[in-house]
Amino acid sequence: MKSPLLTLMLCAAGLATGGLETVQAAAQTVVHSAAQAGHSMPGMGMPGMDMPARPAKPLTSSLAVKALKLVQGWVSAAPPGAEELSAYVVLSNPGKVALTLTGVSTPTAGSAMLMTTARDAAGRESMQMTAAMKIPAGGTLKVLPGQAHLMLRKFGRQPQPGENVSVTLRFSDGSARTFSLPVRKLP
Structure with a gap:
């Protein structure tokens, strides 16, 4: 220099x-x-x-986060006027280092959060916000209906089936990775 x-x-x-x-x-x-x-x-x-x-700009993605593979992902379409949409991803971590997903954001929604689904002793389902989701080394994180989701809220304009939503995932090492997820109706 x-x-x-x-x-x-x-x-x-x-x-x-x-x-x-x-x-x-x-x-x-x-x-x-x-x-x-x-x-x-x-x-x-x-x-x-x-x-x-x-x-100087911070590193946007560590090598471990860059190596993540999006196996599948989508945003679930909702009826017009719905205030929340759920996004789902399956991420494969081929690396030798476990990763921790700590946040989510999207320019499409005013807020986004990590959610898990829990069942009580009576079998009732409830959603709970979570601070982190682990992706084991050599393993997979499944954020799927009935288990977990990425909750997207406060839309300027609700995305429609056939459109894509840019979703940025943030990790505990300060890295971030953006994926484009299609909006689709659930069967």
């Missing part, structure tokens, strides 16, 4: 030899370098360069 001072000198040289585009590219490098060092360099005296320093 170049030092900010060296990059500023390159900016000056670029202005003399490479024009404004070279200067702007070098200035962005200075801002990025300063951000990594925890400093802010707003403006730099150039139009369009009032960029706040930002830390």
Whole structure:
């Protein structure tokens, strides 16, 4: 990585030899370098360069999360006006590390959560929100009707059969993975 001072000198040289585009590219490098060092360099005296320093982007998906396979997945269609939809997935973890699913989100719904289905001693079913679902190393997580689901709520516009819903799953290691799930009617 170049030092900010060296990059500023390159900016000056670029202005003399490479024009404004070279200067702007070098200035962005200075801002990025300063951000990594925890400093802010707003403006730099150039139009369009009032960029706040930002830390480097976090890793969006660990190798273990990238290796997950979506065996099947869908969003269950509901009658018009329904306030909640359920999404289902079967995820296969071919890796040697267990993973923990800790959250779900989608731009389609205002809120989403992990839910499990429990039965009491009398056989009555109830849904319970859960903080996590385990995906064993070399194993499978089945989020299927009657067992568990991803609850999607507060729709701007309810998705219809034949459309796809983008669903992002978040994991305990800070990773996330997005899948496109078709909306379909249950038989």
